[in-house]
Amino acid sequence: MxxxxxxxxxxxxxxxxxxxxxxxxxxxxxxxxxLPKPIPGIAYNPSAAKSLLGDVPEMIAEVSQTGEFRVWCAKQVRKMNSPICQIFIKPFCQPWVLLSDFRESRDILTRRHKEFDKSSFLSDGMACMGAFHGIYMTDHKFRANRQLIQDLMTSTFLNGHVGPAIYNKGSELMMLFEMKVRLARGRPFSVKKDFEYASLDCMLEFAFGRNWVDTAVGEQVKVVGGLTEESLVIPVSVDEPVDFPLGEIVDFLKSVYEAPEIVEKTINAIMPKLQTWWWSQQGWYKKIFDDKEKAMKAQVAIGIKNFQQGKIETGVEHMLMREAARAEKEGREPDFESQVFRDELFGDIVGGHHTTSGAMMWLTKYLTDDPTIQSKLRSVLHSTLSAAHQEGRLFTFEEIRHAKLPYLDAIIEEMLRINAVPVTREAVVDTTVLGCPIKKGTQVFFMSNGPGFLSPSFPVDEAKRSDTSRLSKRANDSWDERQDLARFDPERWLVRKTDGTGVTADDVDFDGAAGPQLVFGLGPRTCWGRRLAHMEMKVIIAMLVWTFQLERTPPELSGYGGLEGIARVPKKCYVRLVKL
Ligand code: HEM
Known part of the structure; x- marks a missing residue:
């Protein structure tokens, strides 16, 4: 020494x-x-494990071109040729685990909630959404918010309040399309913003009803309605798209657009919490959330007045009613000024409009590109809603609500299947998946665009499955995997009742459990708004096919490239419509 x-x-x-x-x-x-620390027994890219940045450079090189992180992930799964593999995406953090096996995914999502809960990387990224229930672990705060919104996905509320609003919005959208068709004279045009705005308006009506007046589609109708053939540049070629001017939307609606962009960027940040704090000090960030607060406060104030006068119609009024009932039970004054109302409704509007509008764009594309499916759907609509068809009018909301349309359900399900983004969970205890050790804090991605979904499943040793997964083997755990799983084929979801090829409710039933599907997640944290989303897609897409023939668009305006955010949405969505 x-x-x-x-x-x-x-x-x-x-x-x-x-x-x-x-x-x-x-x-x-x-x-x-x-250096990345691989989890023992789980496949990984050996060269990534030798680099401080792990898989990041390779991932960025690809995703900066394609915009599709999920496609890059599915590629890793195929490269590693294993139903469970790991990637090193957050430097100096635990690896992310990719699970590509429907049965095990379903088991974890529906039965192993004590071991897996909401991912903290998502919650940290969504910190700007405040007291919205979608960012909480499944705890008392989550349950308290869910209690406040419990009326908003009931059949009574959906059929009585939301459905008619969706129907009116769909009709306004069709009117806007008609105006554009007249002006475009056979040329294609983009409907991306139109679907986004229609969905946004549906969510605003869901939350505030007619108390919200500055609608997004309304502004477009005003602008396009004021155009003449002379005031618009009509390209010479019939294949060139017409570029319609956009009507300005109010600041609160801009906040609804900008908030999820912040969420996306924060999720991808190396230090999400620090990033949120840093941005929250800046003017542009403050403006987004000040505009949100101003609009939400005004709407809650209207809701309080209505509720106190006994008028309970809108989303916010139902939430206030729940708070009043809860306060009475707990022997306290109701807290109507609580931040929870403003954050919860804002979160629902943000979560509901982007996802559902993207889904309607995909549906429009598939129907455009497959004229056989499109005309089959139209003839099913005509025969099922026969009174409206014979009278030469559009169906009513009540008619479509009661109509059994298994073929339309199957088209929607198939579009969702092909465009699902991975659902995630975080291990909240040390545990195992397919026999591999998973430490507390590990993020698990349930892949829905690789083997088992868009290509045949990997074989899995039954002994490696969890007890609950082994016991829950079902006939529909996978399709007949000899068929082309990547192809858009709605008939996978139909069970035939009669011989032949008919697809009305007399011929077929829709079976939503016919094969693997994870698009809305599963279990206690499954998508809260899926019933509303289904209603919106069903009503608006039925209206579109009823009112217009969707003609093919030129290849440069078509294609299935997507952009990933909180949902996968098409890069482009052009139509060439002919009024029927
Ligand atoms: C086609 C449209 C939609 C798709 C594909 C979709 C998809 C999803 C997915 C994958 C999740 C995560 C589920 C999980 O982690 O297990 C989710 C959660 C959620 N969705 Fe949707 N969604 C859609 C429409 C909507 C609509 C219209 C609303 C609102 C009305 C909504 C509200 C929510 C909420 C609040 C959550 C969080 C639930 C929780 O954390 O417990 N979604 N959605």
Whole structure:
């Protein structure tokens, strides 16, 4: 010891040599410490494990071109040729696990809630959404918010309040399309913004009813209605698209657009919490959330007045009613000014409009590109809603609500299947998946666009499955995987009742459990708004096919490239419509 001390005290060259030798050793140890730490027994990319940045450079190189993280993930699964693999996407953090096996995914999502809950990487990324229930673990705060919104997905509320609003919005959208068709004279035009705005308006009606007056589609109708053939540039070629001007939307609606962009960027940040704090100090961020607060406060105030006068119609009024009942039960004054009302409704509007409008765009594309499916759907609509067809009018909301349309349900289900984004969960205890150790805090991605969904499943040793998964084997755990699983084929979801090829409710039943599907997630944290989304897609797409023939668009305006955010939406959505 004395010798060692004297070595350092000594002014001799040894001291410098040792210091020089120690620095690289320490740096090497730090480098080793910071390298990705693969989970034993789970496949990974060996070259990524030797780099501090893990899989990030390769992922960025591809995703910056395609915009599709889920496609890159599915590629890794195929490369590693395993139903469970890991990727190193967040430097210096635990690997992310990709699970590509429907049965095990379903088992975890529906039965293993004590081991897996909402992912913290999502919750951290969604911090700007405040007290919205979608960011909580499944705890008392989550349950308290869910209690407040419990009336909003009931049949009474959906059929009585939301459905008629969707129907009116759909009719306004068809009117806008008709105006555009007249002006475009056979040329294609983009309907991306039109679907986004229609969905946004549906969510606003869901939350505030007619108390909200600045509608997004309304502005477009005003602008397009004011156009003449002279005021619009009509390209010479019938294949060139017409570019319609956009009506300005009010600041609150811009906030609804901008908030999910912040969420996406924060989710991808290295330090999401720091990122949120940093942005929250800046003017542009404050404006988005100030506009949101101003509009939400005004709407809650209208809701309170209506509720106190006994008028309970809109989403916000039902929430206030629940709060009043809860306060009475707990022997306290109701807290109508609570931030929860504003954040919860804002979260629902943001979560509901982007996803559902993207889904309607995909449906429009599939129906455009497959004229056989389109005309089959139209003839099913005509025969099922025969009174409206014979009278030469559009069906009413009540008519379509009661109509059994298994073929339309199957078209929607198939579109959703092909465009699902992975659902995620976080391990909240040390556990195992397919026999591999999963540490508390690990993020698990349930892949729905790779093997088992869009290509045949991987074989899995039954002994490696969890007990609950082994016991829950069902006939429909996978399709007949000899068919082309990547093809858009709605008939996969139909069960035939009669011989022949008919697809009315007399011929077929829709079976939503016919094969693997994870598009809305599963279990206690499954999509809260799926019933509303279905109603909106069904009503508006039926209206579209009833009112117009969807003609093919030129290849440069078509294609299935997607953009991923909180949902997968098409990069482009052009139509060439002919009024029927
Ligand atoms: C086609 C349209 C839609 C798709 C594909 C979709 C998809 C999803 C998915 C994948 C999740 C996560 C589920 C999980 O983690 O297990 C989710 C959650 C959620 N969705 Fe949707 N959604 C759609 C429409 C809507 C609509 C219209 C609303 C609102 C009315 C909505 C509200 C929510 C909420 C609040 C959550 C969070 C639930 C929770 O954390 O417990 N969604 N959605």
């Amino acid at each position: 004395d010798r060692l001390t004297s070595l350092f005290e000594d002014d001799s060259p040894h001291r410098y040599l040792i210091a020089l030798a120690t620095v690289p050793i320490l740096l090497f140890a730090l480098y080793q410490y910071l």
